[in-house]
Each structure stands twice: as structure tokens, then as C-alpha cells.
Amino acid sequence: MDFFSGIISGFAISFSLINLLYCFIGVFIGTLIGVLPGIGPVGTISLLLPATFHLNPVSAIIMLAGIYYGAMYGGSTTSILVNIPGEAASVITCLDGYQMARQGRAGAALGISAFGSFIAGTIGVIGLMFLAYPLARMALKFGPPEYFSLMCLGLTILTYLARGSMLKAMSMALLGLLLSFIGIDVITGLPRFTLDMVHLMDGIGLVPIAMGIFGISEVLINLEEVVRRDIFKTKIKGLLPNRGEWRRSSKPILRGTIIGFFLGILPGGGAVVSSFVSYGVEKKLSTHPEKFGTGMIEGVAGPESANNAAVGGAFIPLFTLGIPANVTMAVLFGALMIHGMTPGPMLMREHPEVFWGVVTSMYMGNVLLLLLNLPLIGLWVKVLKIPYRILFPLIILFCLIGAYSLNNTSFDIVVMLIFGLAGYLMRKLNYEGAPLLLAFVLGPMMEQALRQSLLISQGSFTIFFTRPISAASMGLALALIVSYFLPFLKKKRLGIEEEAG
Amino acid sequence: MKTIDNLSSLFLILIGVVFCLSSFSIGIGRINAPGPGLIPFGTGGLLILFSLGTIFETHFNMKVEGKTSLFSGRRWGIVVTVLLSLFLYALVLDILGFIVTTFLTMAVLFKISEKQSWKLALGASALTTAFTYFLFDYLLKCSFPRGFLGF
Numbered sequence: 001m002d003f004f005s006g007i008i009s010g011f012a013i014s015f016s017l018i019n020l021l022y023c024f025i026g027v028f029i030g031t032l033i034g035v036l037p038g039i040g041p042v043g044t045i046s047l048l049l050p051a052t053f054h055l056n057p058v059s060a061i062i063m064l065a066g067i068y069y070g071a072m073y074g075g076s077t078t079s080i081l082v083n084i085p086g087e088a089a090s091v092i093t094c095l096d097g098y099q100m101a102r103q104g105r106a107g108a109a110l111g112i113s114a115f116g117s118f119i120a121g122t123i124g125v126i127g128l129m130f131l132a133y134p135l136a137r138m139a140l141k142f143g144p145p146e147y148f149s150l151m152c153l154g155l156t157i158l159t160y161l162a163r164g165s166m167l168k169a170m171s172m173a174l175l176g177l178l179l180s181f182i183g184i185d186v187i188t189g190l191p192r193f194t195l196d197m198v199h200l201m202d203g204i205g206l207v208p209i210a211m212g213i214f215g216i217s218e219v220l221i222n223l224e225e226v227v228r229r230d231i232f233k234t235k236i237k238g239l240l241p242n243r244g245e246w247r248r249s250s251k252p253i254l255r256g257t258i259i260g261f262f263l264g265i266l267p268g269g270g271a272v273v274s275s276f277v278s279y280g281v282e283k284k285l286s287t288h289p290e291k292f293g294t295g296m297i298e299g300v301a302g303p304e305s306a307n308n309a310a311v312g313g314a315f316i317p318l319f320t321l322g323i324p325a326n327v328t329m330a331v332l333f334g335a336l337m338i339h340g341m342t343p344g345p346m347l348m349r350e351h352p353e354v355f356w357g358v359v360t361s362m363y364m365g366n367v368l369l370l371l372l373n374l375p376l377i378g379l380w381v382k383v384l385k386i387p388y389r390i391l392f393p394l395i396i397l398f399c400l401i402g403a404y405s406l407n408n409t410s411f412d413i414v415v416m417l418i419f420g421l422a423g424y425l426m427r428k429l430n431y432e433g434a435p436l437l438l439a440f441v442l443g444p445m446m447e448q449a450l451r452q453s454l455l456i457s458q459g460s461f462t463i464f465f466t467r468p469i470s471a472a473s474m475g476l477a478l479a480l481i482v483s484y485f486l487p488f489l490k491k492k493r494l495g496i497e498e499e500a501g
Numbered sequence: 502m503k504t505i506d507n508l509s510s511l512f513l514i515l516i517g518v519v520f521c522l523s524s525f526s527i528g529i530g531r532i533n534a535p536g537p538g539l540i541p542f543g544t545g546g547l548l549i550l551f552s553l554g555t556i557f558e559t560h561f562n563m564k565v566e567g568k569t570s571l572f573s574g575r576r577w578g579i580v581v582t583v584l585l586s587l588f589l590y591a592l593v594l595d596i597l598g599f600i601v602t603t604f605l606t607m608a609v610l611f612k613i614s615e616k617q618s619w620k621l622a623l624g625a626s627a628l629t630t631a632f633t634y635f636l637f638d639y640l641l642k643c644s645f646p647r648g649f650l651g652f
Contacts, residue, residue: 051641167555171513174548178520178541185527185537192537193523216587223583223614224576389617390625393610396583397603397633400590405643413591421584429509447540459533 003133006348010356014364019062022055023361026063027369030070034086035078035380037222039395041071041087042437043215045331046207047402049338057339058357064335065358066365068328069121069311072271073369076113076304077380080106089271089307092279096292096299103295111239112249112297113304114373120257120305121366124312127261128319129359132348135320139345142321144456145463148449149473151323151442154267156477158326158438161273164430166484172426176436179204180443187451199411206334208403208412209440212419213426213433214327215399219392220424239374241297249301252282256305263306264313270326271307271314278306312362318343319355323442327434330441506559513552520545579613586610598648599638604630 013019033044045064052060075087080097093113100109142150155173162169182193183203194200241249256278263274282302283292292299314325322344324330336343341351348355373380403416423433457463465471520541530536590606597605607626611617637643 165555165558167551167558171510171548171551171555174544174551175513175516177544178516178548181520181541181544188537190527190537192527192541193520220580220583224580387615389611389614392614393607393625394629396587396610397607397629400587400603401633401637401643404594404645405637408644410591410594413594414588417584417587417591420587424580425509429505431509450540451535454532454535459531 006133006352006356007129007360009353010360013058013353013357014062014361019059019357019361020364022059022063023066023365024368026066027070027073027365027372030067030072031074031369031372031380032383033067034071034074034076034090035383036386036391037078037084037086039215039218041068041328042210042331043218043399044071045328045335046210047215047398049207049331049335050402050405052335053338057336057341057351058354060339061332061335061354061358062361064332065315065362068332069308069362069365070369070372072121072304072307072311073114073117073373074380075307076117076300077110077373077377078384080109080113080300081381082384089275089310090304091272092275092303093300095279096294096296099293099295100297100300105295107239108241108245108297109300110377111374112241112245112301114239114370115241116249116253116256116301116305117308117373118366118370119253120260120309121311121369122363123257124261124264124309125359125362125366126312127309128312128315128362131265132316132319132355132359135316136345136348139321142345142469143467144449144452145467145470146473147321147323148446148453149464149470149477150267150321151446151449153473153477154317154323154325155435155439155442156480157267158435160480160484162432162435164432166481168429168431169435172431172433173435173439176439177443177446179209179436180440181447186444186448199409204415205406205412206331206437206441207406208416209419210331210334210437211399211403212416212421213423213437215395216416216420217423217427217433219395220420221427222388223392239377245297248297252278252298252302253305255281255285256302257309260306260309261313264310265316265325266313267317267323267325270328271310274306274310275303278302315359319347320345322347322445324438327437330438333441503559507556510552510555510559513555514549517545517548517552521549582613583610594648595646596648598650599645600630600634601648601650603633 014023029044029048030041033039033041044067048064048067052063055063071087072089075085075090076093076097078084078086079090079093080101083094083098085091085094097109097113100106159166159169159173180203182200183191184201185192191201256274259278259281260271260274263277264270279292279299279302282298283289286292286296286298288296314329317323317325318329318333322333322342324333324343333343336347336354341347341354399416400413403412404410406412426433426436453463454460463470464474524538524542524545527538528536529538529542532539586606586609590602594602604626607629608619608622611625612619612622634645638645
């Protein structure tokens with residue numbers, strides 16, 4: 001299928017009534033969980049994955065993707081009105097968005113955030129369409145060493161960007177890899193690390209781990225703190241930004257889009273990082289950097305555009321290389337596998353309807369989100385008022401049902417709870433969950449690529465440094481590791497972090 | 502914080518050691534003909550190395566992290582109760598069936614977070630159980646366990 005016939009058939013698929021419905025359900029749930037603090041897109045996608053088993057794969061992935069980019073829209077509402085980010089990618093929006101709300105400009109903040117998200121989201125999808133096609137063709141030439149090095153680079157970037165210690169993040173990635181080795185070895189067919197348990201023969205499921213670390217642990221952390229959610233009482237008016245606000249926001253939206261899209265492509269990057277970078281850039285370029293944090297519209301427009309553009313970018317490595325760029329993509333990777341498709345360069349050839357259907361559905365998804373987030377803002381404000389004591393038992397119950405319905409066994413509930421407890425302790429001890437989950441998904445592919453590379457090179461590791469793409473990826477990964485340990489560079493990194501924070 | 506940090510690193514070292522030893526028993530092979538245990542062995546070894554690095558980092562305080570106690574001023578009692586009731590849920594789900602187990606667990610969860618009367622908690626629990634049973638078992642055909650009571 002060539003490029004243009006791909007787009008046309010994609011629109012035909014995504015505009016069918018049933019797919020429009022699933023797209024709407026996806027973006028609606030996405031906005032809902034974006035608005036509600038306590039569960040993010042990773043937990044929600046894992047939670048709803050079992051419910052998609054009986055759907056056709058295109059509708060299922062359209063819905064799950066909708067949750068991801070819908071959460072980016074919804075997250076900003078909580079940041080602006082409550083000063084608590086509904087979603088990690090909207091943390092930075094709190095700084096100026098909430099101040100704008102306090103000054104009676106909540107409407108403008110919500111409006112520019114929705115329009116910026118719409119513009120960036122749409123441009124991101126266009127970028128995804130144009131870049132994914134040639135990249136997938138190029139990726140067909142990649143061999144095991146290139147794949148292994150790229151995955152190493154992805155994990156290194158993710159651990160480098162970790163909030164706390166890089167060593168701790170690396171340990172989590174290694175633990176994720178070890179967990180992924182549990183089960184039958186694909187090459188020899190031998191069971192490994194199964195403790196003679198039948199349930200472990202197929203390995204540990206991605207969904208119980210993701211729900212445990214990103215669902216249950218989040219609830220536990222929220223439960224032990226008494227968080228006051230004071231919604232700023234103001235009449236939300238003037239959702240359409242005026243000419244002056246548009247003039248101030250247009251360049252930040254454009255810059256945020258470019259930053260978000262390219263950082264989204266980068267393995268290990270994604271929506272959270274791009275929103276921080278965009279804020280930093282806007283502050284640096286502003287003639288009044290000292291006013292940032294006091295209600296500057298640029299501080300809302302840039303990051304909100306960046307986190308939405310990052311979504312389009314993040315799909316590129318998943319669809320073209322079969323490498324999830326971030327933890328949400330890792331869960332979507334699992335979803336594609338469960339539906340019998342292998343993400344990567346062959347996806348476009350073997351399942352063009354999935355690739356083009358999902359990509360084109362994002363156009364419609366962005367339009368639906370604009371409609372959901374502007375005229376229906378009152379509904380989301382009401383949702384914000386639901387007390388957590390009502391919310392958390394429901395989140396837990398959905399997690400329990402989600403885990404049980406995977407294989408109709410309580411074993412998956414136990415696994416989820418064990419990882420929920422582990423995730424809770426990890427958060428307390430500053431160990432991040434994202435490297436663990438991403439490594440868990442990449443583990444089998446990394447192992448296979450490494451073993452094949454060693455067979456090709458007859459046991460020589462130089463194979464990773466003699467092929468250009470592999471050498472560049474490995475070089476960059478090693479440079480990041482070295483830079484962490486070199487005290488001079490480390491101080492510089494800390495300085496940048498402080499500045500961004 | 503330092504002690505707990507070190508304990509967590511020691512725990513990870515232990516996991517690394519277990520994986521390394523198990524890898525030996527399933528066969529490491531040679532570097533030019535890797536066996537099923539080679540990559541897990543290497544990964545386990547790296548985990549030990551990085552965890553030792555974390556102990557070193559914590560000891561020399563290369564990167565200052567949270568200094569407060571993990572549980573002071575927190576409502577960790579609630580966390581323990583919630584976790585215990587959830588583990589209990591998993592254990593008795595097949596025996597008591599979905600409806601009874603979910604109703605009892607939800608009642609505890611609705612009651613526990615903030616001061617809420619039992620009447621309200623039981624009402625909310627009954628409503629939630631009925632709604633999820635209807636949605637997942639009846640509409641989405643999830644087939645929940647029936648238990649010895651037959652429902």
C-alpha cells in the first residue's frame with residue numbers, strides 16, 4: 001500500500017461509525033483520567049486492555065491511543081483550576097496556569113491550552129504520517145545489533161532523565177529485564193526462573209505489573225496523604241483567547257510543537273520531558289523571564305502544545321522500529337502483541353489498516369477533544385469535585401476486575417498487588433517505575449537481538465561499534481553514562497535541573 | 502533514609518545473586534554460542550554492580566535525596582489495611598464468589614478512608630458491586646467466580 005492510498009484507506013477506516021465511537025470513548029476516558037489525579041494513562045490503558053480482547057484490533061488500538069492523548073488534554077484542567085497536575089505531563093502547567101486562574105483568567109488559560117493542544121496534536125499526527133512511512137522502510141534494513149543498540153540507548157536516556165539517582169533507575173531497568181526473562185526461553189524452549197509454577201510458564205503479564213506499579217501504588221501513595229483539593233472558585237468565562245493572547249501564544253505553540261514532536265520520537269523522552277523543555281525555552285526566550293510563574297500565558301501555551309505533539313512523535317519508534325519510546329507506548333506495545341500484531345517495520349506491510357486507521361483516527365480524536373474540553377469544561381469541573389474517598393475504592397475495584405479478567409485467575413490479582421506494594425515502596429525510596437516497565441517490555445527483544453548479534457559476530461562485542469547506526473547509538477548511550485559520573489558535567493546537569501524546576 | 506536505601510540495595514543484590522545462580526543451573530553456554538542463562542546471568546551481574554554503586558553513592562551522599570522518615574506523619578495504617586484486605590480479596594475470591602467478596606471488600610474500602618458511617622459504606626458498596634457485576638459479568642461476559650454459595 002503506497003502513502004496516499006494508505007491515508008485514504010485510513011480515513012475510511014477511522015471515519016466508520018464504530019471506530020468513531022471507540023475513538024470518542026478513548027478520548028473521553030482519557031480526558032476523565034487526565035482530570036482525575038490518582039490514575040494516569042499507563043494504569044488506565046492496562047486496566048482497559050482486557051476489555052478490548054473481543055474488539056477488532058483497529059478499534060481497540062484507536063480507543064487505547066485515544067486514552068493517551070486524551071489524558072494530555074485533561075491533565076491541564078486540573079493543573080489550571082486546582083494547582084495539582086492531573087497527569088505528569090501537566091506538572092509545569094501548574095506554575096502559570098493556576099496563577100492565571102487566580103487572576104480571573106482561568107478561561108483564557110483553559111482555552112489556550114485546549115487550542116494549543118489541538119494545533120500541536122494535529123501537527124504531531126501529520127509529522128507522524130510523513131516520517132513513519134520512510135522510517136519504517138529504512139528500519140527494514142536494521143539488523144539485531146542496530147536493534148539492540150537502539151534499545152540500550154532508549155533505556156539509557158530514560159534512566160538519565162530519571163528524577164533521582166541514575167544508578168537507581170538503571171537498577172530498576174535491570175530488574176525489569178530480569179523479570180522479563182521469567183518463562184519459557186523462546187530459542188531453546190526451556191523454562192527459566194519459573195519456580196516450577198504453572199502460572200509463570202508464560203512469564204509474568206505486562207498488565208498486572210503496569211496496573212500494580214502505576215495504578216495500585218498511586219492509590220496507596222494518595223491514601224496516606226491528606227491532599228486538599230481546593231478548586232479555585234471562579235466563573236470560567238472567555239474560553240476563546242483574544243487577539244493579544246493569540247499573538248503572545250502563537251510562537252510558543254509552534255516551538256512547543258516542534259520540541260514536543262522531536263523529543264517524543266526520542267526513546268526515553270516523551271510528553272513529560274518535552275513540557276519541561278518547552279517551559280525552559282519559553283522562559284529563556286522571553287523578554288520578561290522573571291514574570292514566569294506569575295501567570296504568563298506563554299508558560300501554558302508552550303508546554304501544553306509540547307506534551308500533545310510528543311504523543312504523535314512517540315508513535316514513530318513504536319510503529320516503525322517496534323521500540324516503545326516511553327512507558328505508555330510500552331503498554332500499547334503489549335496491546336498490539338495481545339491482538340496478534342508485532343509492532344515494527346512489518347506492521348505497515350502486514351497490518352496497514354491498523355497503522356493508517358490509528359494514525360488518521362487521531363485527527364478526529366483531536367477535534368473531539370477540542371469539543372470535549374471547551375464547551376464541556378463545566379462537566380470536568382464537576383468531576384474534579386468527586387471526593388477521593390469515593391474515587392479510590394472504584395479505581396481499586398476496576399484494577400482488581402482488570403487483573404482477574406486477563407486469565408480468569410486470582411493469580412494475576414496477587415501479582416498486581418505484589419507489584420503495587422513494590423511500586424509503593426519504590427516511590428518512597430526514589431526508585432522509578434518507568435525504567436522497570438519499559439525494560440520489561442523490551443527485555444525479550446533485547447535478549448533475542450543480543451544473542452543473535454553474538455552468534456553473527458562469533459562472540460565479539462565489537463559488532464555493536466563497527467556498524468554506523470549501532471555505533472552511534474552505543475556511543476551516545478555511553479556518553480550519557482559517562483557524563484553522569486563526571487563530576488563537572490554532573491554539576492552542570494544539576495544546575496540545568498534546578499533552572500528547569 | 503540511608504539505612505533503608507542500603508537495605509533496598511541489598512535486596513536488589515540478593516535478587517541479582519538468585520538470578521545469577523539460577524542462570525548457571527539452566528546453562529550459560531559460551532559467548533559465541535549463548536545458552537538460555539547467559540543474558541540473565543550478565544543482567545543479574547550488572548544489577549549486583551549497580552546496586553553496589555547505589556550503596557556507594559548513598560554512603561558518599563553523591564546525590565542528596567529525601568531525608569525525612571518514610572512513614573512519619575503519614576496515614577500508613579490505612580495503606581496496610583487496604584493492602585491486607587486486597588490480598589484477602591485475592592485469596593477468598595474463588596471460595597466466596599465475586600459478589601460476596603467484592604461487597605465486603607468495597608465496604609471496608611469505603612469505610613476506611615475518612616469518617617463514613619457503616620450505613621453509607623454498605624450502601625455504596627452494594628451499589629458498586631451490583632453495577633460492576635451487571636457491567637462486566639452480564640454485559641461484557643467476564644464470567645466471575647461463583648463461589649460455594651452459587652453466586
